[in-house]
Amino acid sequence: MPRAILCILDSFGIGGAPDAADYGDEGANTLGHIAANYQISLPNLDALGLGAAARLSTGEVPRGLSEVPQGGRFGVGREVSKGKDTPSGHWEIAGVPVPFDWGYFPQTEPTFPPDLIAHLIERSGIPGILGDRHASGTTITAELGEESIRTGKPICYTSIDSVFQIAAHETHFGLERLYHLCETAFELTAPLRIGRVIARPFVGENASNFKRTGNRRDFAIPPPEPTLLDRANTAGRQVYALGKISDIYAGHGVTHKMKATGNMALFDRTLEAMEMAADGAFIMVNFVDFDQEYGHRRDIPGYAQALETFDARIPELISRLRPDDLVIFTADHGNDPSWRGSDHTREQVPILAFSPTLGPGTIGIRPTFADIGESIARWLGLAPGKHGKSFL
Structure with missing residues (x-):
């Protein structure tokens, strides 16, 4: 029975969100501006279609990347939820766009009521x-x-x-x-x-x-309706939540919670989860350092080097895939380290899907992140949800 591994590179946007101006982020481009300011080398993500996805998103291929993927499916995710925060992006990725407006605190001092x-x-x-x-x-x-x-x-x-x-x-x-x-x-x-x-x-x-x-x-706050995690759990599947994933979904649907500090420790735990996971399992991991350590701190070299370190380990993960396993690399929002301020940026995200049994090709620009969750649901043989459509 197929398994699925979903790797979320927290804040790894690729620009081009059509509503970015509504958030004060017109022109923000996490990947593009990192590449413009640092001679970055990401051969494995690029082979999976990162450069091609970036061109699809903005019309330009970032410096150091190509537009000729060598395997897997590539495309772009566009968020429909209102906001550019962690719950909105993650819930929508798991098939549940946010149907309401979040509350925010005013930019005054003092801030809180x-x-x-x-x-x-x-x-x-x-x-x-x-x-x-x-x-x-x-x-x-x-x-x-x-x-x-x-x-x-x-x-x-x-x-x-x-x-x-x-x-x-x-x-x-x-x-x-x-x-x-x-x-x-x-x-x-x-x-x-x-x-x-x-x-x-x-x-x-x-x-x-x-x-x-x-x-x-x-x-x-828990998601307003069952997510992909809940649906997999209800179907009797193992659901591994690595890093802050369990907290984001208020623990709903999770069968195995695994914590670690730092991207590389989280990568190690991902490989451990793959060794333990049974047929039909769903593994979801958030690599938070891109956002927490480099995006918010506006550290372009640090972000670039963290991407290169992550990229170098992708062959380890791919070598451990079973013939019918699926891995998807994506993100939940942007956090352009060259941008003003220190907050997230409204951007589109890459969707890079690979399996030993999956032929190459483009999936285009997906109108909602929920397409990611529905594609995983289809791969795992789960019933479709109410939002999004599979690209597989």
């Missing part, structure tokens, strides 16, 4: 909060981390996405205490349609060595 913070303080017993503004997580942790340790006040911040984030020291504040605090915040923000509350634990003793850990936890 006073009654929300007052209730959070009262219910959790914390002495107060720090931050209360839009910020980059690493920047605000470096700025306020020492004060947080000294006062016992967690750092609360947000971004242009529908998110409430809380950073606190793993030992001085306490990891479990941070999780409980985020659970309380999630209850308080849910009526505002805030998509996620994220626990951002860090370690270190001063601004020079603060580092966020792999114990991040997302408390997320």
Whole structure:
């Protein structure tokens, strides 16, 4: 029975979204601008059709890539959900476009409603909060981390996405205490349609060595209807959720949850999951470092080098595919490291599908990310969902 592996390169957009101007992102192009500023080499992704997909998306082939794929199916995914955040992209990839508008916090300072913070303080017993503004997580942790340790006040911040984030020291504040605090915040923000509350634990003793850990936890609003994960689970299939995947779907449909810190550790866990997965299994992994470590930090060389490191390991994964296995490489949104600000960018994404039994060709520009989920459903022999159409 066929298996499917879905690899999401978090934030790896390829430009060209027709509604990018509505989000202030007209001209954003994560891959294109990385390639324009760094002599990038991605021979394996390119052989699967990355350069050809980029040309399909924007009309141009990024420097260092070609437009002649050597195997598999290639194409472009276009998001229909409103937003450019993680839940929207992931839910739609799994066959469920977001049918409502997310709630967002204003770009004012302070940012959060006073009654929300007052209730959070009262219910959790914390002495107060720090931050209360839009910020980059690493920047605000470096700025306020020492004060947080000294006062016992967690750092609360947000971004242009529908998110409430809380950073606190793993030992001085306490990891479990941070999780409980985020659970309380999630209850308080849910009526505002805030998509996620994220626990951002860090370690270190001063601004020079603060580092966020792999114990991040997302408390997320569940999808409004069954996703591909639920459908596979209901059919009795194994569903492996690697990285932050389980959190994004509020644990729904997941049978095996696997965590790791860093892209390469996640790649290792993906290979482990492939060794363990039974016939008919679905493996889904999010490679978060592209977004978290390089996109948001506007680090072009770091993003490029992370892509090259990832690309070099693709042959390992392909060599472990069974004859009827399918692997798809895609993304959930963009995060152009050359763009203004530090937030996601509204872009189209590559869809690169490969199987030893799948002939080469183009799948064109897909009108919704949901086509990815429906293609996997068809490959696995699952009943079709309500949104999207298979390209396989």
